[in-house]
Amino acid sequence: MSQSNLKSMFSNYVDKESVFKNKDALTTNYKPDNILHREQQINDLGSILAPSLKGNDPSNVFLYGSVGTGKTLIVKHVKGELKTVAKDKDIDLNVLYINCKMKKVADTEYRLLAKLARQLGEDVPSTGLPTDEIYNRFFEALKEQKGVVIIALDEIDALVKKVGDEFLYNLTRINDDLDETKVSILGISNDLNFTEYMDSRVKSSLSEEEIIFPPYNAIELREILKERTDKAFVDDALKDGVISKCSALAAQEHGDARRALDLLRVAGELAERSETDLIEKEHVDRAQDKIERDRVVETVRSQPKHSKLVLYTILDMTEDEDKIATGDVYSEYKDLCTEVDVSELTQRRVSGLISELDMLGVINAKVISKGRYGRTRQISVDLSESIRGQLEKMVEDNFYLEDE
DNA sequence: AGTCCACAGGAAGGGCAGGCGA
C-alpha cells in the first residue's frame, strides 16, 4: 500500500460511521446491568455469602459449570454488591478474586499465595522465597485483616490438576489458627468432575455448598445477545438472523455465552473492515473461522521450541497420511532436528509434547492398541488449510531466525 | 492361555535461569 493510499484509508476510516456504538458491551469484562437467566444462581450465592455481613464466616462454596456459563460474571457481581453494602454499613469484609489459570501470575502454589498476600497489601517478591515463608507472610497479612475474608479462586481445577490439592487443604484449615479473621473459600471450576481429583478431606470441607451453572440454550443465548447488541451496535447494524446464527453456533459449543459474544464482536469487526455497515450471516461464518485460527496460532506460539518442531513434523506427515503413530513422528522429528541443527529430545519427552498438543486442542491424539503391533497414539489433525499454512510458516520463520 | 509389541505415562531427580537475603 502506498503512502497516499494509507492516508486515504485512515481518513476514510475516521469518516466512516462505525457499526459499533460501544464495543465493550461485547467483551467478557463488561458488567451488564441486568444479568439474564442466572437469577437462581445469584440468589443462591447471595444467601450463602450473606452471613459474612454479620461477621460470621460463610460456608465454603463451589461453583461448577463449563466455560461461558456466567460463573465469573456472577461472582464479580455478588462481590460488588457485598462490598457496597459492607462499605455502607461499615463492616469488615474483604473479597479477593484470583484467576488461577493466569500464566505467570497464579498458576503455582507460590504464585497464588504471593498474589493473595499482595491483594492484602503485603509486599512480596515474585520469586526467591521458600513456599512456607510466603505462606507465613500471607497468614500474617490475613491476621491483620479482621472480619471476614472471602477468597474466590477462579479456574481452580486447572491449578489442582497442575500442583495437587495440598494448598487447598491448607487454605481450608487456615481458620483453625486465626482468631479475629474468618476465611471462606469460593472455588470456581470449569470441570464438573473436578472433585474426583481431590482428597476426600478437602472435598468435604470445600464443597459445603455447591451451585451448578448449566449451559445456556440457544434461546437464552439469543436473549443475552439481544440485550447486548442494543448497547453495542448502532441501530440497524445487524441483518436478520445474525443473532440467531451466533446463538446457535455457541449453543452447539457447550452453551458458551463468551463464544457467542466473541462471534458477534468479530463479525462486527470483519464487517467494518470490509467497508459495509451491515453485519451479515456470512460475517459470522468468517468470524467463527478467525476465532479458531487465532486461538490455535496463539496457543502454538507460546509453546516451547521442540513442541513447535513436533507439531511441524505432524503437520508435514498428515499431508499424505490421515493417521500417524507416535513412533513414526519421533523418527521424522529426529531427522528434522538434524536438519535444523538442534539436539533432539527423548521419546518420553516427545510423547509428553504430543499429549500436550492434544490437550490444547491443536491436534487429535487417541491411544489405540494394535494388538501384536503394540499400543500407540493415533494422531490426526483437523485444521483448515489456512491454519495449517499459518502454523507451518510460523515454525519455519522461527527456526530460520534462530539459525542466524 | 500366554506372549509380546510399542508405546503410555508415573516418579524421581538433574540442570539451568531468575531472584532473594545476608
Next chain:
DNA sequence: TCGCCTGCCCTTCCTGTGGACT
C-alpha cells in the same frame, strides 16, 4: 558474592496395558 529457593524443561528408569498373534 554465596547459598538457597522456585519454576521449567528435560532425562532416566520404570511399570502398565489392549489385543493380534502363537
